[in-house]
Amino acid sequence: MPKRPIEPKIISPEDVDPRHNWERPIMALGPSAVDFEERIDFRRLHRYRLGRTRQALAASGLGALLVFDQYNIRYITSTVIGNWARDKFTRYALLPGSGEPHIWDFGSAAKHHRLFAPWLHQHNCHAGMLGLRGAVAPKIGLMRKAALEIKSILDENGVGDMPVGVDVVEPAMLFELQAAGIDARDGQQVMLDAREIKSADEISLLNMSAALVDGTYQHIAEHLKPGIRENEIVGLANQRLYELGSDDVEAINAISGERCSPHPHNFTDRLIRPGDQAFFDIIQSYMGYRTCYYRTFNVGRATDSQKDAYKRARDWIDASIAMVKPGVSTDKIAACWPKAEEIGFSSEMEAFGLLFGHGLGLGLHERPIISRLNSFDDPVEIKEGMVFALETYCPASDGYSAARIEEEVVVTPKGAKVITLYPAEELPIANPY
Numbered sequence: 085m086p087k088r089p090i091e092p093k094i095i096s097p098e099d100v101d102p103r104h105n106w107e108r109p110i111m112a113l114g115p116s117a118v119d120f121e122e123r124i125d126f127r128r129l130h131r132y133r134l135g136r137t138r139q140a141l142a143a144s145g146l147g148a149l150l151v152f153d154q155y156n157i158r159y160i161t162s163t164v165i166g167n168w169a170r171d172k173f174t175r176y177a178l179l180p181g182s183g184e185p186h187i188w189d190f191g192s193a194a195k196h197h198r199l200f201a202p203w204l205h206q207h208n209c210h211a212g213m214l215g216l217r218g219a220v221a222p223k224i225g226l227m228r229k230a231a232l233e234i235k236s237i238l239d240e241n242g243v244g245d246m247p248v249g250v251d252v253v254e255p256a257m258l259f260e261l262q263a264a265g266i267d268a269r270d271g272q273q274v275m276l277d278a279r280e281i282k283s284a285d286e287i288s289l290l291n292m293s294a295a296l297v298d299g300t301y302q303h304i305a306e307h308l309k310p311g312i313r314e315n316e317i318v319g320l321a322n323q324r325l326y327e328l329g330s331d332d333v334e335a336i337n338a339i340s341g342e343r344c345s346p347h348p349h350n351f352t353d354r355l356i357r358p359g360d361q362a363f364f365d366i367i368q369s370y371m372g373y374r375t376c377y378y379r380t381f382n383v384g385r386a387t388d389s390q391k392d393a394y395k396r397a398r399d400w401i402d403a404s405i406a407m408v409k410p411g412v413s414t415d416k417i418a419a420c421w422p423k424a425e426e427i428g429f430s431s432e433m434e435a436f437g438l439l440f441g442h443g444l445g446l447g448l449h450e451r452p453i454i455s456r457l458n459s460f461d462d463p464v465e466i467k468e469g470m471v472f473a474l475e476t477y478c479p480a481s482d483g484y485s486a487a488r489i490e491e492e493v494v495v496t497p498k499g500a501k502v503i504t505l506y507p508a509e510e511l512p513i514a515n516p517y
Contacts, residue, residue: 104283104284104287104469105284106496106497106498110287110288110291110494110501110503111123111288111291111292112288112291112292112294112295113288113292115292115329115370115371123288124285124288124289124371125285126162126285127203128283128285129162129283129285129286130162130203132283132285132286133159133160133162133278133283134160134185136278136279136281137149137159137160137179137275137278138179138182139278140274140275140277140278141179141181141249141274141278143277144249144274144277145247146246146247146248146249146269146271146274147180147181147238147243147244147245147246147247147248148178148179148180148181148238148241148243148246148248148249149178149179149248149249149250149251149271149274149275150176150177150178150234150248150249150250150251150253150261150268150271151176151177151178151179151250151251151271151275152173152175152176152250152251152252152253153251153252153272153275153447154167154169154170154175155279155372155445155446155447156177156251156272156275157175157176157177157187158372158446159275159278159279159446160177160179160185161177161185161187161201161204162201162203163187163189163193163197163201163204164372165189165190165193167332167334169190171217172216172217173214173216173217173252173253173254173257174190174212174213174214174215174216175187175188175189175190175212176188176212176214176230178234178237178238180237180238180240180241180243181238181241181242181243181246182241183237183240183241184204184205184208185204185208186208186209186210186237187204187208187209187210188210188211188212188230189209189210189211189212190211190212190213191211191213192211193211194209194210194211194212195209195211197209210233212230213226214226214227214230214254214257215227215254215256217254218254218256222256222260227254227256227257227260228260228263228264230257230260231257231260231261231263231264231266232264234261234264234266235264235265235266238266244265246267247267247268247269248261248266248267248268248269248271249268249269249270249271249272249274249275250268250269250270250271251271251272251275252272253268276450276451279443279445279446279447279450279451280443280450280451280467280470281467281468281469281470282445282469282470282471282494283469286373286445286471287469287471287494289370289371289372289373290373290374290375290444290445290471290492290494290503291494291503292370292371292373293330293368293369293370293371293373293374293375294375294377294492294503294504294505295505296325296328296329296330296368296370296375297325297366297368297375297377297504297506298504298505298506299324299328300321300324300325300328300366301364301366301377301379301506302506303320303321303324304317304320304321304364304379304381304514305381305512305514305515306514306515307320308356308362308381308383308514308515309356309383309384309514309515310355310356310357310358310383310384311355311356312355312356313352313353313354313355313356314338314339314340314351314352314353314354314356314362315338315351315352315353317336317338317351317356317364318336318338318351321333321336321364321366322336325366325368329370330368330369330370331369331370331371331372332368332369332372333366333367333368334367334368334369334374334448335365335367336351336364336365336366336367336368337349337350337351337363337364337365337378338351338352338362338364339351339362339363339364339488340354340356340357340360340361340362340363340383341354341356341357341360341361341362341484341485342484344361344362344363344479344480344484344485344486345428345479345480345483345484345485345486346428346429346479347438347477347486347488349437356383357383358383358384358385358517359382359383359384359385359386359387360382360383361380361381361382361383361386361390361393361480361485361486361487362380362381362382362383363378363379363380363381363486363487363488364378364379364381365377365378365488365490367448369446372446373444373445373446374444374445374446374447374448375444375492375504376442376444376448376473376475376490376492377473377490377492377504377506378475378488378489378490379488379489379490379506379508379512380394380397380487380488380489380508380511380512381511381512381513381514382511382512382513382514383513383514383515384513384514384515384516384517385513385516385517386511386513387480387482387485389480389481389482389485390480390482390485390487390511391511392480392481393478393479393480393481393485393486393487394478394487394489394510394511395511396478396487397476397477397478397487397488397489398476398487398489398508398509398510400420400421400422400439400476400478401474401475401476401489401490401491403420404417404420404421404441404474404476405474405491405493405500405502406499406500407420408466408474408493408495408499408500409466409495409498409499409500410466410467410468410495410497411465411466412465412466413459413463413464413465413466414441414452414453414454414459414463414464414465414466415459415460415463416463417441417454417459417466417474418439418441418454418455418456418459418460419460421439421456421476422439423456424456427439427477427478427479428479432455432456432457433457435456436455436457437455438475438476438477439455439456439475439476439477440453440454440455440474440475441453441454441455441472441473441474441475442454442472442473443470443471443472444471444472444473444492445471450472451464451470452464452466452470452472454472454474466495467495468495468496468497469494469495470494470495471492471493471494471495472492472493472495473490473491473492473493474490474491474492474493475488475489475490475491476488476489476490487511489508490504491504491508492504
C-alpha cells in the first residue's frame, strides 16, 4: 500500500453542527435529485457523520476505531453493499486517529468504491475477507493477515501504541488483534455517542422513511378483512414498501386475535377474523434510516374491552410524548408508564420492549434507551436533535386482545415533533361493518 503523508484533520464546526432550522418543517420530499430545490445533500451527510465520529473519538482517549457493525461502517464511510452483509462479519472499517477512513469490503465491492466513492481515498478501499463467521477456518491466516495490516496502518498514522475501540468482533479476530499488539477496547459506546444527535439531512431521511410506512398502513387498512392471513398482510406490506422506495424491510410483526396477549413479536399464517384486534410493527429503512412504527386496528368492529385497552395505551404514549423536551432525563419519561405488574408481567425484564423508547438512525436501537428496566438507574439527558421511538402496550380485559401504539419523535427546542402520521388518536376500525 503506497504511503502518504498524514495531515492532521481539523474538525469544522459545520461538520458537527446539526444545522436544522427549527422554524421550518421537516422535509419529506421525493427521492429524486432535482435542480430547483435543495433536498438531501449526501456529501454534507458524510462530512457530518465523519465529523461526529472524529469528535467522539477525540474525546474517548482511544487512538482509532475499528468497526464491524454495518451501521457504524456506513456511518463512517458512507458505503453499503446489501443487507445480506449484516451478520457476516466480513466487512470492516478503520478510522485511524486523524487519518482518513479505510474500508475492507467483499471482493469486487472494493473496486466499485474506488470507482464510485470519491469521498474515500482510492488506496483506502481494500478487498477483505475474514472467513465468513468461521466457514474459512482461522488457521488459514486471513484474520492474522488482516490484524497485521490494521496494525501497520495504525503505526503509519501515529496511533499504533494507543488503544483501539472495537464495536463487535468474532473472538478469533479479537485474539489476532491482541496477538498483533493491538489493545482492543469498547468502541461501541464511542460510536453511539457519535450517532446520538442527528443532522438536518438525517432528520429528513428519518421523516421520509416514516412517510413510506404512513402509506403502507393505508394499504394494510384497505386489505385488513376477514379471511386474509397475517403472513399475507406481511407480504403485501413488503411489496408496498419496496414500491415506495424502501431499501430494506428488516421485519414486520403481524399479531391478531388471541395472539395479541402476550405479545409474541412475530407473524404466522393465522386467519384474520371479524372483530379481531390486530397490531403491526414495520421495521424498514430508507437510505439506511430506520423506522419502528406500530399501529393497532380492529377488524370491522370493536368491543368495549378493546376500546379501553387502546385508550389506555394512547394515554400512556401521549403522556410520555408530552414529557419530551431538551434537558429532561429519561427516567421522567419512563415514569409515565405503568409497572410491569400492572400489565400482567412479573418483572420489568419480562415486560421489556412493551413500554419502551429507543433511538433511531442507521440502527434500530440507538440512544436513548428508555424503560423502567434501565432508566431509573441510569437516566440520560434528552437533547435537541435526538430522534427516537416511544411505544406502549396494553392488554385488554377480555384476556387475549391488546393494543400497541408507537410514535417516532424528533426532539426540537420546544419539545417532541411526531413524524409517524398514520392516524392513531383513536382506535382505527378497518373496513367497518
